Every structure is written in C-alpha cells, then in structure tokens.
Amino acid sequence: MLATLVAQPSGGVVAGAALAPGLAVGGLDYVPQLLNYFVNGLVFSAIIVLGGIGLSLVYSIADFANFAHGDTMTVGAYAGLVTLGAVGTAGPQLLALPLGFYAALLAGIAAAAVVAVATHYFIYRPLDTDSIGLLITSIGVAFVYRAVVQLQFGTDFTEYDVAVLRPVPWIEAATGITITEHELAIVLVAAVLVAALHVVLQYTTLGRTMRATADNEDLAKVSGIRTERVITSMWVIGAGLAGAGGVFLGLYNQLGPRMGFDLLLVIFAAVILGGIGSVYGAMLGGVVIGMVNRLTPVLSDVGLPIEPAYANAIAFVIMVFVLLVRPTGIAGEGVS
Amino acid sequence: MADDSHEPEDDIEPEGADDGSSAEAGGNGPGGSRSAFEGGVDTSQRRVERLTNYGIAAAAVALLAGVLVGLVSPTYLLFLVSLAGMYALLSLGLNVQWGYAGLINFSVAAFFGLGAYVPALLSASGSPLPWDVSPIAGLFVAVAATVVLALAIGIPTLSLREDYLAIASLGLAEVLRLVVRNQQSWTNGTNGIGGIPLFFEGVPVLGTFASDVGTVDLGIYTLGYQFWNGLLNFAIVAGFVVVSYVVLRRVHRSPWGRVLRTIRSDEDLAEALGKNTYAFRMQAFVLGSVVAMLAGVYYSYSNYFITPGIFDPIFTFYAWIAVILGGSGSNRGALFGGVVIVAIVEGSRGLGVGASWRLFAVGALIIAVMRFRPQGVLPPRKELIWPGAHRGGETDE
Numbered sequence: 001m002l003a004t005l006v007a008q009p010s011g012g013v014v015a016g017a018a019l020a021p022g023l024a025v026g027g028l029d030y031v032p033q034l035l036n037y038f039v040n041g042l043v044f045s046a047i048i049v050l051g052g053i054g055l056s057l058v059y060s061i062a063d064f065a066n067f068a069h070g071d072t073m074t075v076g077a078y079a080g081l082v083t084l085g086a087v088g089t090a091g092p093q094l095l096a097l098p099l100g101f102y103a104a105l106l107a108g109i110a111a112a113a114v115v116a117v118a119t120h121y122f123i124y125r126p127l128d129t130d131s132i133g134l135l136i137t138s139i140g141v142a143f144v145y146r147a148v149v150q151l152q153f154g155t156d157f158t159e160y161d162v163a164v165l166r167p168v169p170w171i172e173a174a175t176g177i178t179i180t181e182h183e184l185a186i187v188l189v190a191a192v193l194v195a196a197l198h199v200v201l202q203y204t205t206l207g208r209t210m211r212a213t214a215d216n217e218d219l220a221k222v223s224g225i226r227t228e229r230v231i232t233s234m235w236v237i238g239a240g241l242a243g244a245g246g247v248f249l250g251l252y253n254q255l256g257p258r259m260g261f262d263l264l265l266v267i268f269a270a271v272i273l274g275g276i277g278s279v280y281g282a283m284l285g286g287v288v289i290g291m292v293n294r295l296t297p298v299l300s301d302v303g304l305p306i307e308p309a310y311a312n313a314i315a316f317v318i319m320v321f322v323l324l325v326r327p328t329g330i331a332g333e334g335v336s
Numbered sequence: 337m338a339d340d341s342h343e344p345e346d347d348i349e350p351e352g353a354d355d356g357s358s359a360e361a362g363g364n365g366p367g368g369s370r371s372a373f374e375g376g377v378d379t380s381q382r383r384v385e386r387l388t389n390y391g392i393a394a395a396a397v398a399l400l401a402g403v404l405v406g407l408v409s410p411t412y413l414l415f416l417v418s419l420a421g422m423y424a425l426l427s428l429g430l431n432v433q434w435g436y437a438g439l440i441n442f443s444v445a446a447f448f449g450l451g452a453y454v455p456a457l458l459s460a461s462g463s464p465l466p467w468d469v470s471p472i473a474g475l476f477v478a479v480a481a482t483v484v485l486a487l488a489i490g491i492p493t494l495s496l497r498e499d500y501l502a503i504a505s506l507g508l509a510e511v512l513r514l515v516v517r518n519q520q521s522w523t524n525g526t527n528g529i530g531g532i533p534l535f536f537e538g539v540p541v542l543g544t545f546a547s548d549v550g551t552v553d554l555g556i557y558t559l560g561y562q563f564w565n566g567l568l569n570f571a572i573v574a575g576f577v578v579v580s581y582v583v584l585r586r587v588h589r590s591p592w593g594r595v596l597r598t599i600r601s602d603e604d605l606a607e608a609l610g611k612n613t614y615a616f617r618m619q620a621f622v623l624g625s626v627v628a629m630l631a632g633v634y635y636s637y638s639n640y641f642i643t644p645g646i647f648d649p650i651f652t653f654y655a656w657i658a659v660i661l662g663g664s665g666s667n668r669g670a671l672f673g674g675v676v677i678v679a680i681v682e683g684s685r686g687l688g689v690g691a692s693w694r695l696f697a698v699g700a701l702i703i704a705v706m707r708f709r710p711q712g713v714l715p716p717r718k719e720l721i722w723p724g725a726h727r728g729g730e731t732d733e
Contacts, residue, residue, distance in 0.1 A: 064499070065502065065503060127707060127710075128710070133706055135440075135499060135502060136702065136706060137703055139653055139656070139699075139702060140701070140703040140706070142699070143653075143695050143696070143699025143702070144699035144703070146695060146699075147692050147693070148696070150692035151696070155691070265503070265506060265510060272503070307518055309514065309517070309518045310514060313510070313514045316507035316510055317507075319504065320504045320507055320508060323493075323496055323503075324492055324496075327497070
C-alpha cells in the first residue's frame with residue numbers, strides 16, 4: 001500500500017491527463033505543482049521528524065507509548081509564544097526571522113524539556129505499574145498539559161508575531177517552487193538538530209549509554225551505567241526536540257491548544273512505520289509520512305474521490321497496515 | 337435510580353457479579369501489581385466501599401433535597417441520571433473489553449458515534465439519506481452496523497500487541513470520524529443531522545405519552561412536556577443499562593467469562609487449554625462495542641440533533657476514566673465511574689467553570705487514580721482467589 005501511495009505521483013502525471021482533462025492536470029504542466037507538494041511535504045516532515053524522535057526515544061528507553069508527547073510540543077510552542085512576546089521582534093534577522101524568534105525556539109526547547117523531566121520525576125517514576133499503566137497515565141498528563149495551556153492562553157488560535165512572507169522570488173522564478181524563508185528555516189534548523197542528535201548518539205559516551213540502556217536496561221545497569229541519568233537525558237533530548245517541533249508547527253500553521261494532540265497520531269504513524277524504538281527509523285518514517293500527508297491532494301488531482309481532508313486518515317491506515325504486516329517497521333529493530 | 341441501586345447494601349456480603357475477575361498479579365492490568373494478597377487490604381477495601389456508598393448516598397440525598405427545596409428541577413435531575421446511565425453504558429462496554437479480556441480499546445467513541453448516527457441517518461427528517469425507518473427498527477440496524485464495524489476494527493487489530501492495539505484502534509476510530517466529517521453527501525458532514533424523532537415515535541401510547549399526560553402542578557414545579565419526555569428518555573437509558581448489566585453479569589460468570597479471565601491473566605495457558613483466544617477476544621470486543629453503541633442511541637434520541645463532534649476521542653477517554661476509577665473488571669465499578677464522569681462534566685458546568693478546568697480535572701483524576709489507587713475504587717472482589725477455595729466454599733457458578 002505504501003509503495004502504491006508513494007508511486008502515485010509518477011503514475012498520476014500520466015493518469016491525470018486521461019482521467020481529468022478539465023482540471024488543468026496533464027503532462028509537464030503538473031510537474032511544478034507536484035514539486036510544490038514535495039517541498040511542502042519536506043517542511044511538514046521536518047516537524048514530524050522532530051516530534052517522532054522523542055516519541056521513539058521514550059518508547060525504547062522508558063518503554064511506553066507516550067500519549068502526552070503531542071502536548072509536549074504544544075507546551076514548547078506556547079513557551080515560544082511567551083518568549084517572543086517578551087524579547088520582541090526588533091533587531092537583525094536570519095532567514096527573515098528575527099533573532100527573538102530563535103530565542104523563542106530555545107525557550108520552547110527548554111520549557112518542553114523541563115516540563116517533561118518534571119513529569120517524569122513527579123508522575124511517571126513514583127508509579128508502581130507497567131507500560132500499559134504508564135500509557136494510560138500519559139493520557140492524563142496530556143490532558144493536564146492541554147488544560148493548563150487553555151487556562152493560560154484560551155482556546156482560540158493564535159500566531160507568532162512574525163511577518164507573513166511571500167515565497168522566495170528567485171526560487172519561484174527558477175523552479176516554480178513556492179517556499180518561504182520561514183519554511184527554509186524550519187527545514188534547515190531541523191536538519192541541524194537531527195545531525196546534532198546523530199553525533200550525540202554515535203560519538204559520545206551519553207549516546208553509547210543511551211543505546212545500551214535502550215537495548216537492555218538491566219545489563220546497562222550492571223555494567224555501571226547510571227541508567228537513571230540516561231533516562232533523564234532521554235527526556236531532555238526527546239522533549240526538547242518535540243518543543244522545537246512545536247515552535248515550528250506554530251510557525252508553519254498556527255498555535256492552538258490542540259495542535260500537538262491532533263498531530264500525535266500522525267507522529268505515531270511515522271514512528272511505527274519507521275520501527276518503534278528506532279530513532280533513525282523515526283526519522284525515515286517521519287519523512288515518508290510527512291510526504292504522503294502533503295501529497296494527498298495528488299489523489300484528487302488525478303480524479304480519485306479522496307479529498308485532502310483524508311491526509312491524516314491515509315497516514316492512520318498506513319500505520320495499521322504496517323502494524324499488521326511488519327510490526328517492526330522499516331528499520332526493524334527495538335521490538336522483541 | 338439506575339446508578340446506585342446496584343451498590344451493595346452490605347459490604348461484607350460477597351456480590352457475585354464481580355467476583356473472580358481479572359486484575360491478576362503481575363499481569364497487564366493497571367490493577368495488576370498490588371491487590372488482595374497484601375495483608376489488611378480486605379479491611380481497607382471495605383472502608384473504601386463504605387465511603388463510596390456514603391458518598392453516593394450523600395449525593396443522592398443532596399440532589400433529592402435540592403429538588404424538594406426547589407433548587408434542582410425534576411427535569412434536570414432526570415437528565416442527570418439519564419446522562420449517568422449513558423456514561424455507564426460506555427464504561428460497561430469498555431469494561432467487557434478491557435476489564436474482562438484485557439483489550440486496550442481506544443475506539444469507544446467510534447461506537448458511541450455509530451450508535452448515534454445510524455438511527456439518526458435512518459429516521460431523522462434532516463438526514464441526507466432517503467429512508468424513513470422507525471426509530472426502534474433503527475436501533476436494530478445500529479446493532480448490525482456495530483457488529484460489522486467491530487469486526488472491521490477488530491479483525492486487523494485484535495491480534496496486535498496490547499499497546500499497538502491502543503494506537504491502531506484510536507487510529508481507525510479517527511478514520512471513521514474523518515469519514516463522517518467529510519462525506520457530506522452521506523452524513524451531512526459537520527452540519528450534523530437535525531430532526532431526529534423521538535425513540536417511541538409511532539408506538540401506541542408511548543409515542544404520544546409526553547404530550548398526552550399534559551401538565552401536572554406540584555406547587556413549586558409544573559411537570560410539563562419536558563419532564564414526561566425526560567422520563568421516557570430515562571426509561572430508555574435505564575432499560576439499556578439494566579439489560580446490559582444483567583447480561584454482562586451473567587456472561588461474566590459463565591464458562592465464556594471464565595475463559596476470558598484466563599486469557600487476561602495468562603493467554604498462553606488459555607491457548608494450551610485449547611481455547612481459540614483470538615475468537616474469544618473478538619467476541620468480547622463485539623459484545624462490548626454493542627453495549628457502548630447503546631449509549632449513542634440514547635444520545636441521538638434525547639438530543640434531536642447530532643454532529644460529528646460525538647466521535648471526539650474525549651468520549652473514549654471518559655469511558656476509560658470511568659472504568660479505571662471504578663475498577664477494571666468490575667461492573668458496579670463501571671456504573672460508579674459513569675456517575676463520577678457526570679459529576680465532573682455537569683458539576684463543572686453547574687459551578688460555571690469552563691471546559692479547561694474540566695479537562696484539567698479529568699487529567700488529574702487519571703493521574704491520581706493510577707498513582708494512588710490503580711485497582712480502582714470498587715475493584716472486582718476476591719479476584720485472586722480461586723472460586724471454591726474462598727471461605728465456606730463459595731463457587732463461581
């Protein structure tokens with residue numbers, strides 16, 4: 001099913017001309033449109049990847065499906081909103097974003113990490129329960145996060161106080177792709193964060209101890225690894241990236257108390273597709289699900305009766321399908 | 337009242353309905369890890385049950401007193417009790433799946449929504465579909481549709497590992513929600529369906545009961561159409577609850593229920609005994625879904641207007657809180673949980689605090705139960721003691 005969905009665009013160019021001649025879909029004219037879907041998918045993927053890494057880390061190290069992860073992104077987004085309001089948008093700009101926005105990004109990362117670590121110490125750790133009990137508790141945690149955000153900021157949508165941009169002119173002139181500098185910033189910063197995570201995981205002691213703990217916590221413990229410290233670091237990294245994802249989600253769309261919870265299942269789809277517990281799988285799954293999500297309009301462009309409103313539904317169906325045929329996901333590790 | 341009539345009068349007398357259940361030691365339930373093996377638990381459990389009974393009695397007395405002094409209208413009281421019945425149906429249904437069989441079903445809202453939409457689509461004047469079926473026939477169609485949907489969700493997901501089942505069932509429930517929202521031509525989309533008739537429309541006597549009785553003047557209250565109609569709605573939901581409760585109590589004590597309990601405690605053992613565990617879990621899933629669906633039927637006929645909002649996952653989580661708070665595997669716990677959910681939802685409305693505080697209360701309640709009382713307030717009794725080995729040889733069947 002995945003293969004068909006991904007292959008759809010290429011087939012769509014041909015089929016589009018035959019099926020829906022009235023839709024101005026046909027031949028080469030459709031290519032820029034398709035490229036735009038891809039680029040849009042890349043931006044959305046960046047956000048899904050940032051969210052997915054943390055979900056996957058929690059799954060592999062703390063060993064439960066964390067339903068509060070989406071709301072951790074919300075917490076990061078709103079912490080960014082407060083910070084941006086405090087530091088203002090004056091001063092020099094980088095990629096059309098004021099330096100204040102980057103401060104907001106850091107604040108979002110920090111706030112999400114602090115909240116997640118506090119939740120771990122005060123709520124998850126004292127529990128005498130198994131992974132299912134933790135899963136259920138995390139739903140309660142998700143509601144509390146969201147309720148606090150609602151109490152503080154109301155239920156209405158809001159936006160970061162940065163100018164809405166037109167697409168970068170020279171890219172649009174050269175390739176027909178419409179991408180704003182903000183979207184470029186999302187992709188670039190996400191790439192930097194992911195690369196940094198890769199370096200940490202592969203080349204530092206912390207990364208090695210994290211991988212060891214994920215693999216076998218008891219063995220790690222008797223080998224002298226302070227697993228408690230590793231788990232704390234895991235929450236910092238996972239929630240921090242989620243906080244960054246939340247800030248970017250707010251920049252990409254807008255901010256609302258449900259923004260993270262609504263994205264949670266899509267992130268789950270990405271993590272499951274990549275292979276639960278595998279960080280690299282989560283990255284790959286995030287890119288695929290993000291792309292599929294934003295390529296959904298292609299289906300109606302070629303005349304299939306599937307509206308873009310079903311983008312998430314397609315991700316969920318892929319998720320169930322992967323669970324059925326290959327529960328270990330693409331990367332295929334982490335599940336015993 | 338349907339909600340507290342099942343509370344045991346005497347907390348020492350063993351109530352058969354919920355004994356021998358599923359919160360097994362070291363198993364997969366939230367009530368699993370500490371339970372009746374610990375010394376002194378029996379006494380503290382009795383104290384909790386007594387407190388719960390007092391609490392419910394106090395709430396009932398307060399509401400009745402409120403009615404007598406004119407603070408709570410009888411119509412509103414009927415509405416509250418009916419609503420408690422509705423949430424109790426959701427939690428009774430989920431209890432079959434999670435409490436009996438250990439299935440982490442996060443698709444309760446899909447069946448709640450289905451129970452509301454199928455009869456509405458078939459019988460409402462605002463339905464985009466051409467049929468005009470009598471509401472009672474709509475109920476039976478809804479049962480059939482529920483079986484189909486439960487099989488459609490269950491066949492792919494019930495063989496999954498428990499936490500994957502949670503995610504997958506939530507995902508499929510969301511797919512259904514998106515279909516109902518977006519298939520404008522079938523469901524009227526986000527505009528919802530209006531003009532839903534009364535449940536008893538077309539039935540002799542009951543169909544016109546509410547308008548026939550007219551108004552009765554009781555001094556501080558005038559009982560008019562609203563009240564009598566509310567009484568009928570209460571009768572519907574009370575009927576659903578009583579039938580479900582009795583049926584579930586019976587099946588839980590049957591050989592079928594025993595197999596489910598075995599599956600929940602030790603699936604390998606059940607397989608070794610030659611039981612087709614997949615089939616048993618599927619049956620529990622379908623049965624629980626039908627019970628949860630009844631809540632939707634009540635909702636539909638008592639609201640006259642429905643929107644895809646009733647597919648919101650919050651209803652799934654309400655049912656979960658009710659079951660966990662009441663005690664996984666315990667039917668009377670599920671009833672109690674339904675009452676508490678109404679107390680939170682309507683209580684917050686009555687106090688004038690907003691939806692955000694309600695959400696906060698719900699979240700904090702989940703955390704508090706998991707932290708301080710993972711077995712729930714009214715857990716199934718003597719779940720770890722083999723029937724027959726317990727005091728004077730009490731048997732399970």
